[in-house]
Amino acid sequence: MAQKEIEVILARQLSSYLALPAFIVDPDGGLVFYNDPAERVLGRRYSETGEMPMAEWATLFRPTDREGRLMRPEELPLVIAVQDRRPAHGSCYIEGLDGQRRLHRGDGVPPHRTGRPVPRRRRDLLGAAGVKVRIWGSRGSSAPSA
Numbered sequence: 649m650a651q652k653e654i655e656v657i658l659a660r661q662l663s664s665y666l667a668l669p670a671f672i673v674d675p676d677g678g679l680v681f682y683n684d685p686a687e688r689v690l691g692r693r694y695s696e697t698g699e700m701p702m703a704e705w706a707t708l709f710r711p712t713d714r715e716g717r718l719m720r721p722e723e724l725p726l727v728i729a730v731q732d733r734r735p736a737h738g739s740c741y742i743e744g745l746d747g748q749r750r751l752h753r754g755d756g757v758p759p760h761r762t763g764r765p766v767p768r769r770r771r772d773l774l775g776a777a778g779v780k781v782r783i784w785g786s787r788g789s790s791a792p793s794a
Contacts, residue, residue, distance in 0.1 A: 656680060659777055669752075671778040677702030677721070677730045691746025702727060710743040726778040 652660075656672065660681045663670035669686035673679055678701045687693050690709055700708070706721035713719055719740055721727045728736035739753045 652680070663777065671726060673702070673726055673730055673778070675730060677706075677727050679705040689742065689744060689750060689752070691744030691748060709745070711740045712743070712749075713740060716741075729778070 656674070659672050663672060663681065663683045666683055667685060669689045670683045671679065671686055672681045678699060679697075680699055682690065682694050690697075702721055706724060706727060707718075711719040711724055722731065723738075724740065725736035725738040728734070728738075737753075739751065741749050741751050743749045
């Protein structure tokens with residue numbers, strides 16, 4: 649495994665302290681880490697899944713819209729943040745590996761590393777972080793419409 653950038657290491661450390669589900673992806677959209685609250689959402693511990701490419705995680709957890717239509721990876725806020733290099737917000741239902749379907753409203757934010765202050769130098773994209781701001785289970789709770 650290649651050494652991670654210090655900013656990615658620190659983002660992972662910070663997300664491990666959050667009470668909200670958080671996901672960290674690399675510049676290619678590969679899942680680098682998700683925290684304990686995200687483990688409960690996804691129905692699988694990070695230590696069991698580990699890192700995985702975007703094509704795998706974006707379909708493994710079955711993101712769907714309100715009508716139950718499977719969403720393409722490029723429709724997900726975290727993927728938009730990485731591919732378009734801009735913040736993204738959206739809602740979707742995710743069916744975790746435990747079979748539970750949950751509504752997620754969250755944001756994808758692309759953190760940048762600025763390097764030396766050289767004029768006209770492009771920033772290097774390190775990846776993106778996604779935080780789910782509200783979660784509703786599908787059993788026994790009423791969720792607002794997406």
